[in-house]
Amino acid sequence: MAKEFYVTKTAPIVETPKGKLRGFHYDGVDHFYGIRYAKAKRFQMPEPVAPWEGVKDAGSYGMICPVLNEPMPTGEVQTPHRFWPSSEHCQYLNVWTSSCDPAAKKPVMFWIHGGGYAAGSSIEQVCYDGFNLAKLDDVVVVSVNHRLNAFGYMDMSAFGEKYKNSVNVGMADLVEALRWVRDNIACFGGDPDNVTIFGQSGGGGKVTVLGQIPEAEGLFHKMIVMSGVIPGGLLDGTCDPKEFALAVLGKLNIPEQDAEKLEKVPVPQFIWAVNQASADLQKQGKRVGWTPMPNDYYVCDPLEGDFTKHSLNIPTLVGTVFAEFGMPQDYGDRAQLTTEQREKYVKEYYGEEGGQKILDAFRKAYPNTNEVYAVDLDGMFLPLTVEYVKKKGKEASAPVYNYIFAKIYDYDGGAAAWHCADIPYFFHNGAFIPICHQKGWEKLDSLMSSCFVNFARTGDPNVPGLPQWDACEGGDMVTMVLDDQCYTQKNMQDELLPLIKEYKPPFRFEFKAKDDDDEESGSAWVF
Incomplete structure (x- = not known):
C-alpha cells in the first residue's frame, strides 16, 4: 500500500x-x-x-x-x-x-x-x-x-x-x-x-x-x-580550568590578555589546540573532562x-x-552450557567465594536468566x-x-x-x-x-x-x-x-x- x-x-x-x-x-x-x-x-x-x-x-x-x-x-x-x-x-x-x-x-x-x-x-x-x-x-x-x-x-x-x-x-x-x-x-x-x-x-x-x-x-x-x-x-577533569585554557591559548600563540581572540579561532584550529593541550596535560597525569560544573546557574x-x-x-x-x-567473556554458546559449567565460569570470574555468593543472589534477583550472565x-x-x-x-x-x-x-x-x-x-x-x-x-x-x-x-x-x-x-x-x-x-x-x-x-x-x-x-x- x-x-x-x-x-x-x-x-x-x-x-x-x-x-x-x-x-x-x-x-x-x-x-x-x-x-x-x-x-x-x-x-x-x-x-x-x-x-x-x-x-x-x-x-x-x-x-x-x-x-x-x-x-x-x-x-x-x-x-x-x-x-x-x-x-x-x-x-x-x-x-x-x-x-x-x-x-x-x-x-x-x-x-x-x-x-x-x-x-x-x-x-x-x-x-x-x-x-x-x-x-x-x-x-x-x-x-x-x-x-x-x-x-x-x-x-x-x-x-x-x-x-x-x-x-x-x-x-x-x-x-x-x-x-x-x-x-x-x-x-x-x-x-x-x-x-x-x-x-x-x-x-x-x-x-x-x-x-x-x-x-x-x-x-x-x-x-x-x-x-x-x-x-x-x-x-x-583533574586539571585546573585556567591552566587548561592557558595551555590552549599557548598552542595558538595568543597572549593571556588577548584571550577573547579564542572566540574567533576557526573550528579546526581550535579543536587542534584543545587536543594538543589535552595531550600535554595528560602526560603530566592531568585529565581534561567535559561536564557541567556547579555555580550560580x-x-x-x-x-x-x-x-x-x-x-x-x-x-x-x-x-x-x-x-x-560489561566486557563479555567467550564461553561459546551460552544457552548450551550445563548448570555445572555456568557455575564454574562464574566462580572463575569472581573467585570461588565471591562466585558462590553472587550465584545465590543472582538466582533470587533474576530467576529466569542463565546464571552465566552474572559475569x-x-x-x-x-x-x-x-x-x-x-x-x-x-x-x-x-x-x-x-x-x-x-x-x-x-x-x-x-x-x-x-x-x-x-x-x-x-x-x-x-x-x-x-x-x-x-x-x-x-x-x-x-x-x-x-x-x-x-x-x-x-x-x-x-x-x-x-x-x-x-x-x-x-x-x-x-x-x-x-x-x-x-x-x-x-x-x-x-x-x-x-x-x-x-x-x-x-x-x-x-x-x-x-x-x-x-x-x-x-x-x-x-x-
Whole structure:
C-alpha cells in the first residue's frame, strides 16, 4: 500500500510566534527538521532567534556539534549510527507530530541524546527517529542538538564576565530549547504544560542536571533518566580550568590578555589546540573532562548535595540495562552450557567465594536468566542509580519509578543487554534495528514504548501487559525487570549489588589521545 507523502508551497506549514516553517508530511506524520531555536557566540550564553519574513524550510536536519576526535565505527550491529555535517552553531531541533492543531494538546517528549557531554547528536543513532512515537503513540517528539565538549563545557570564567557560565553553556542551550518548546510547541499540536524530558547515558545525565538548574523550572513536567546517573569521576577533569585554557591559548600563540581572540579561532584550529593541550596535560597525569560544573546557574549534583524543590515535585522514571559496558567473556554458546559449567565460569570470574555468593543472589534477583550472565552485570551505572532512586524516592512528593532492561540476545553466543540496547524499544523503533528482531520483539517493543508514553501522558508507567509497577517510596526500591517475561522485584539490588561491587574486576574508560598515524586508533562509538 502506498504511503501518503506531500510537501507543497502551502503545506505542511506551521506559523510560529517568530515566523513560518515548512516541513513535509509522510504516512500520517508531519516532520519538521533543523529548526533553529537559538544562536550563540563561542563560550557565551544562547539567545533566542530573531523573527523572520517568509517561510523557512524545515525539511533538512540541522548541523550537529563538532567532536574533538572522530570515533571509529564499531559495534554497528548492536547500535547502528548516522553521521552528519557539523558546526559550532548547532542549536537546532526536530519535531514529529501527527497533528499541528493547537487544540490537540498532545504530550511532548523531548529527547536528549547520549555521548557523554562530548559527542553525539539528535540523529546520531538510527533509533532516535521520532516517527513511530508520533504515529503509533500519539505524542509530539522533539530531539535537540546543543553544544558539547570544549564548545559547551570549557571554563573560561577567569577571562571575563561574559564567560562566567561558559562551563555550562551546553546545558544553557538545552534550557533555551525547552523555552522554545514552551513558546512554540502548541503550534505543532503539543501541550507546553505536559513536557517530558528523556535521555540516555550523557543525555540521561543532562536530564538530572536540568532538574538542578533553577532557570529550567516550569519548562518540563516529567523526567526519564536512562543509564544516566553517571559516576562523578568518570567524565570529570583533574586539571585546573585556567591552566587548561592557558595551555590552549599557548598552542595558538595568543597572549593571556588577548584571550577573547579564542572566540574567533576557526573550528579546526581550535579543536587542534584543545587536543594538543589535552595531550600535554595528560602526560603530566592531568585529565581534561567535559561536564557541567556547579555555580550560580547549576546548583549541584543531587547525590553530592540536595535535590532542588522543583525536581522533587516532578514524576521521575530511572533505569539501567543489565550489562551496560560489561566486557563479555567467550564461553561459546551460552544457552548450551550445563548448570555445572555456568557455575564454574562464574566462580572463575569472581573467585570461588565471591562466585558462590553472587550465584545465590543472582538466582533470587533474576530467576529466569542463565546464571552465566552474572559475569556481565553492570557495576558502573547501577550503584549510583540505586542511590539516586532511593534518595529521591524517599524525599520526593512526586512518584519515582525504576526499571532494568535485562533482555538476553541471540547474538554471538548470547549477549546481555548492552549500553543503548533499550533505546529502540522505548522509541517504538525495534522495526528499524535488525538485532531487535528476535523472538517476541514486537510485544516487548510495544510494551516498553507504551510504558514511556503513558508515563509522559500521566506520570504513571503502568500499562496493560505489564505486572503492577509501584513507585519507590520510603527508601524501598521497586524495580520493573523488562525482559521477554517482565516482572517486578523489591530491593532486588540490596543483596546482589554489594557483592558485584566487592568482587567484580574494575573497569574504566581509556582516555587516550588518537595516534594520527593509525587510521584505526581512537575511540569506538559507544553511546
